[in-house]
Amino acid sequence: xxxxxxxxxxxxxxxxxxxxxxxxxxxxxxxxxxxxxxxxxxxxxxxxxxxxxxxxxxxxxxxxxxxxxxxxxxxxxxxxxxxxxxxxxxxxxxxxxxxxxxxxxxxxxxxxxxxxxxxxxxxxxxxxxxxxxxxxxxxxxxxxxxxxxxxxxxxxxxxxxxxxxxxxxxxxxxxxxxxxxxxxxxxxxxxxxxxxxxxxxxxxxxxxxxxxxxxxxxxxxxxxxxxxxxxxxxxxxxxxxxxxxxxxxxxxxxxxxxxxxxxxxxxxxxxxxxxxxxxxxxxxxxxxxxxxxxxxxxxxxxxxxxxxxxxxxxxxxxxxxxxxxxxxxxxxxxxxxxxxxxxxxxxxxxxxxxxxxxxxxxxxxxx
Numbered sequence: 001x002x003x004x005x006x007x008x009x010x011x012x013x014x015x016x017x018x019x020x021x022x023x024x025x026x027x028x029x030x031x032x033x034x035x036x037x038x039x040x041x042x043x044x045x046x047x048x049x050x051x052x053x054x055x056x057x058x059x060x061x062x063x064x065x066x067x068x069x070x071x072x073x074x075x076x077x078x079x080x081x082x083x084x085x086x087x088x089x090x091x092x093x094x095x096x097x098x099x100x101x102x103x104x105x106x107x108x109x110x111x112x113x114x115x116x117x118x119x120x121x122x123x124x125x126x127x128x129x130x131x132x133x134x135x136x137x138x139x140x141x142x143x144x145x146x147x148x149x150x151x152x153x154x155x156x157x158x159x160x161x162x163x164x165x166x167x168x169x170x171x172x173x174x175x176x177x178x179x180x181x182x183x184x185x186x187x188x189x190x191x192x193x194x195x196x197x198x199x200x201x202x203x204x205x206x207x208x209x210x211x212x213x214x215x216x217x218x219x220x221x222x223x224x225x226x227x228x229x230x231x232x233x234x235x236x237x238x239x240x241x242x243x244x245x246x247x248x249x250x251x252x253x254x255x256x257x258x259x260x261x262x263x264x265x266x267x268x269x270x271x272x273x274x275x276x277x278x279x280x281x282x283x284x285x286x287x288x289x290x291x292x293x294x295x296x297x298x299x300x301x302x303x304x305x306x307x308x309x310x311x312x313x314x315x316x317x318x319x320x321x322x323x324x325x326x327x328x329x330x331x332x333x334x335x336x337x338x339x340x341x342x343x344x345x346x347x348x349x350x351x352x353x354x355x356x357x358x359x360x361x362x363x364x365x366x367x
Contacts, residue, residue: 090102090105125155129155153168153189169189183209183210187202191224200235200239204240207240218249221239221246225254233251233263248267249279252264252283253286259287268284285313285347290318295315295318312335313341316335316347316348325354325355328347328350328351349364
C-alpha cells in the first residue's frame, strides 16, 4: 500500500514538473452534465497529494483509536475474568471448610465463570437451605441445567422435593453405564425418603460398585434399619453377606429399642467378656428395657474396675431402662468428673430430667 502511494505521488510529481520545465502549466477540463471543472495539472497534483496524505492520516488516527478501544475492552474483560476467578477460588475454599457465611460472601463478589454457573446455583441453594429459605433454594435448583440437577439430590431432599430428587436420579439410573456417584446419591435419596424395599434392592444389585468406607456403610445401614423397627431382622437377612457384619450393630440397636434382649444377649456378653466396653456402651445406649443377667455381670466387672467409664455408662443405661433414674443420675455425676463424652449426652439428660435436675439437663442440652 505504501509503495503504491509513493509511486502515484512520484508519477504526479513528474507530470507536474514536466510542464513546469517547459513553462506549461497544463490544462485540465472535466465536464459532467452541466457541471465543469477547470484546473491546471499542477494544482490537481497538489490536491491529490493532499487528499492522499489526509486519507492516510485519518486511517492512522482511526487505527490508533480502534487499538486503544480494543485494549480497553481487553483490560475490562481481564479484570472481570480475574474477579470471577477470585470468586471461584473463594467459593471452593468455603465449601472445603464448610463455611456457609464465607461461601455466601464469595458468591456476592461476582458471578462465577460461565462453565461454573450450575455449581454457583447449587452453592447458593445450599446457603439458602442453611438459612431456612426453601423458596429461594428451590428457585436456584430449578435454574440449573437438567444434567446438573441430578448431581444435587441431597439439596432437593433438604428442600422437601424428594420426588423430584428420585425422579432425576432414577432417569440417570436407567442409562446403560451409571457412574458410581449417581448410584451412591440414589441410595442415599431412597433411604432418606424411607423407601426401604427399593433401597434394599439397589444394595443387593450395586453394593460392589459402592467403594464406601466401613463408617459410611454403618451410617447408612443404621438409617435403613431405622425406617421400620419391626422389620429389622428381615432387613438384615436381605442384605448381602459381605455387609452383614457392618449391619450387626444396627440390628442390635433395633432389638434393644424393642427390649428384645434374647436376640442380642450373646453379642453383648461377648463384648463384656472380651473387654470391648465401648462397643457395649454404644449398644446399650438404645436399651428400651433392662436385663438382670447382663446387669449383674456389669456390676461384677465394676468391682474390679470401679472407675471404668464405659462400664459405668452401661450400668446407667440399664438403670434408666428400669426407671431407676436416681441411680443413673448419681452415675452421671461421677462421670462428670471425667472428660465428658458425647455418647453420654442423651442418657444423662434423661436421668437428670426425670429426677428434677433441670439445670443439669439444660446445661447438657446447650453444650
